[in-house]
Structures are given as C-alpha cells and as structure tokens.
Amino acid sequence: MKLLLITSVSEFEKEVCKLFKKAEILVYSTSDIQGQKFYVSKTIQDNWFSAQRDSHDSKLYFSFTTEDKIDAIFKGVEEFNAEKSKSNPIKAIVLDIEKYIN
Template structure:
C-alpha cells in the first residue's frame, strides 16, 4: 500500500478529480490549503519592497492505494503537466506504508 499526496493550485481541482478517476483511484480525500512563495527582487526598480510574498489558494489531495494505481496516477500527472503551461504544476509525492490498521 502507498500514500500519494498531491498539491496544486485551486484552479486544477476538477482536473485532478478527473485524473483520480482516469487512474481508477476510487477513494481519496482533499483539503483547502494556502500555498506561499517568497521572491526577492534582483533589481530594486522591479520591486519597491525588499521581498515580495505571494499566496495561492491551493488544494491538497491524498489517497491510500495500491502501487499500481499510484504509478498510473503519476504518469497521468506528468502527462497533464507537460500539456499545461503554468508556473504552478501539479506536484505529487508517494510514501510507503509500512503498517496500517
């Protein structure tokens, strides 16, 4: 069994739900989160402040599922990211589950 964790900007929520369906991952959970990025200006003319912080409405998805379905999901996410031109691609992490009840 594996745990897959996926983060994305809120705009991709429906796309990720479709990716779960396409990957035949039938059970998953989600939660609204805030994503943050810090930038430092290389040129003072580009930014009046010493640092700029951007906040993004984001979503966290997770599912406990089989290794086979995780591999399909990762492939589908990779394919999605190559088709979308964005500075905020879908990100995924997989964790081994040693024991569970």
C-alpha cells in the first residue's frame, strides 16, 4: 500500500482528475490549499518591502493505492508537465505505508 500525494494549481483540476482516471485510481480525496512562493529580489529598489510573496489557489489530491497505479499516474504527470506546464508543474510524491487498518 502506498500513499500518493499530488499538488497542482487549481486551473489543472480537470487534467489531474483525468490522470487519476487514466491510471485507474478511482478513489481519491482533494483539499483546497494556498500555494505560497517567495521571490528574492536582486536589487535594493525591488527589496523595499523585504521579500515579495505570491499566493496561488491550489489543490492537494491524495489516495491510498498500489505500486502499478503509481507508475501509471507518474508517467501521466511527467508527460503533462513536459507538454503543458513548465511554469507550474504538477508535483507528485509517494510515501510507503507500514501499517494500516482497512
């Protein structure tokens, strides 16, 4: 059993849902989150208010699933990022689950 976590900007919600469906991960959960990004300025004029920060509406997706489905969704995420999203890539990680109760 693995725990799959995916984050993306909210604009990619439909695409991420298609990735889950294509990987045959039919049960997953979502949560709205705020992505934060700090920019370090290079000049003193740009650094008047210290660091600048942008906030982005984002989504967190998570699912308990199997290794074969993880491989399928990772392939889809890599393809999507290569083709459509260089500035805001979909991010995915997997955590091993040592114990669980079903």
